[in-house]
Amino acid sequence: MVPIIALVVAVLVAIAVGVALGFVLGEQHRKRTAEAKLGSAEEEAKRIVNDAIKSAEQKRKETIIEAKDEAFKLKSEADKEIKERRAEVTRQERRVDQKEEALDKRTATIERKEEDLKKRTELVEARLDELEQLKLRQTEKLETIAGMSQEDARAVLLQRLDEELTHEKAMRISAYQSNLKDECDNMAREMVSQAIARCAADATSEATVSVVPLPNDEMKGRIIGREGRNIRALETATGCDLIIDDTPEAITLSSFDQTRREVARMALERLIADGRIHPARIEETVDKCRRELELTMKREGEKAVMDLGIHSLHPDLVKLIGRLKFRSSYGQNVLSHSLEVAWLAGLMAGELGVNVAMARRAGLLHDIGKALDHEIEGSHVQIGVDICKKYRENPAIIHAVEAHHGDVEPKTPLAFIIMAADAISASRPGARRENMESYIKRLETLEALCNGFDGVESSYAVQAGREVRILVQPDKIADDQVVLLARSIARKIEDELDYPGQIKVSVIRESRATEYAK
Structure with missing residues (x-):
């Protein structure tokens, strides 16, 4: 029994020793493998770094060369453009010089023509004076021969002509106007009457x-x-x-x-x-x-x-x-x-x-x-x-x-x-309507307003109050004051009266000035 146990123990001890020995040997193998791989990786890294440095140096050299080429190209283009601009400036200066020369020549020509024109004008004026003197001498001789002045001769001729034609003209014009007026009045009455009779229209009236x-x-x-x-x-x-x-x-x-x-x-x-x-x-x-x-x-x-x-x-x-x-x-x-x-x-x-x-x-x-x-x-x-x-x-x-x-x-x-x-x-009857009292009051107010101005002799509202005609006293209102008076009356009408549409202001002296009150 004891030998068997001893044998088992020996076997177990042998196994344990084998395992320990295997473990030690495996660790040593793994360590050698790792060290080998590490060395290989370091060499690879060194190689990559060296390649990168060489590539970067090459790129830098290429970039420097390209930059120098670009700078040279730009410098060439700039030199060319400067040369062209200088040539253009030179051409412009030459053109300006030519224009100045032409302008100087034209100015000199104009000055010569002005001198010639001045001389001709003086000559023409002298000739006109001579003609005027000759005309006066001829007129004096004619007046001496006829025994009357130029104005007297003209008056005599016009008087004789007027005496001969006045009566005949008056008779002819009177007869012609009388016949024409009678015929026109009759034709107009007949025509208007027929038109009114044939045109039927409603009597409409609307308020506001x-x-x-x-x-x-x-x-x-x-x-x-x-x-x-x-x-x-x-x-x-x-x-x-x-x-x-x-x-x-x-x-x-x-x-x-x-x-x-x-x-x-x-x-x-x-x-x-x-x-x-x-x-x-x-x-x-x-x-x-x-x-x-x-x-x-x-x-x-x-x-x-x-x-x-x-x-x-x-x-x-x-x-x-x-x-x-x-x-x-x-x-x-x-x-x-x-x-x-x-x-x-x-x-x-x-x-x-x-x-x-x-x-x-x-x-x-x-x-x-x-x-x-x-x-x-x-x-x-x-x-x-x-x-x-x-x-x-x-x-x-x-x-x-x-x-x-x-x-x-x-x-x-x-x-x-x-x-x-x-x-x-x-x-026509029934066409338009307006309160008679307010209508008359509006016209009277308009006339009274115009009569209130100094120098106004009388005023008349016409065309249903759409126009006012003002007669002024000629000894108080001069011709150049008529326009100012018309404007003043128009402005006062605008400020003080209420009216539909517009009123035409006509101030009458020897001439008329018209202004509108809007």
Whole structure:
């Protein structure tokens, strides 16, 4: 038993010794292997570093060489450019020198010509003096031979000629004027009477206010809104004044611009029907009504043009004609007035043998300036002329538009026809209306204001107050003071009076000065 145990122990000891010996030998082998690898890595690193140093040195040398080449190239280009600029400067200097030489030569030539001209002028003046002296000597000899002066001889000749022709001229002119006046008056009366009888026109009259009915008085409060915000929004958006008073179930819209008043009326009626009344809704409704009114104006213009049988009118002119539907003058609708003038002008043109289509066209366009006279400075006549010129209307039509109120002298039969038709349409019974008392008061105020100026003898308001003619005392107002007086009167009218359109101020002495109060 003991020998077996000893044998086992011996075996175990041998195994342990073998294991220990193997471990020691393995460690030594691994150490030698690691040292070998480390040495190899160091050599490789040294080799890589040396290669990198050699490569960097080579790159540096190449870069230096390239930089030197680039610097040499730039220096060459700079030298070339400097050489070219020097050559250009040299050429410019040579050119300037040549121009200076040419200028010196030209100056010398001009100076010589001026000297020659001066000598010739002196020679001509001397010759003129000689001729004048010769003429005086001849006149003196003639006066001596005739026994009278030059003025006396002229007076005698003119007196004899006047005595011979005065009686014959007077008789002929008197007979001719009498016959011509009778014939023209009869023809004019007959023609105007026929035109008036054949032209049927409605008696229209419009005011500067519109009344909008309300379903109940409660609606007034809703239109006013909290702290008045709704009514303020309406007035701002439309440009009209809303008058809310004790009138039951009604609101009054006030504005001189009938277009704005119509937009306000349409918008207010829609807001009342809709029931939603607040600033945002008001602005939306007003914009929509304004666009619809533009379409309505276009349709009205197209209808007027179609009724008159006028062709090839510019579309913008048709729109302006439609705008006249919502413009009134002294209570008369301007579109109705223009249509009436067009029909009357056509009838009279047919009697006189003038182009009927052109007469109707001129009658329709004669007040076209009133479509824009609230937006553009100047009289409706001048605005109308500018519009017709812009859209290349016939020169005869432009002249008729310009002359229909006598601003320029009418020179064509068409211009006289338009003047007559306009006067008939404006003056016929029921065409226009104005409170007689306020009308007379306005004219009296205008005349009194003009009479208040020193040197004014009398003043007369004409053309329904659109013009004032002032006669001055010639011993107090000189010709050069007439223009200043007209301007002073116009400025005082602008400052103190309220009036529609403009007033023409004509100051009359031996000459006339005209100024406009706008």
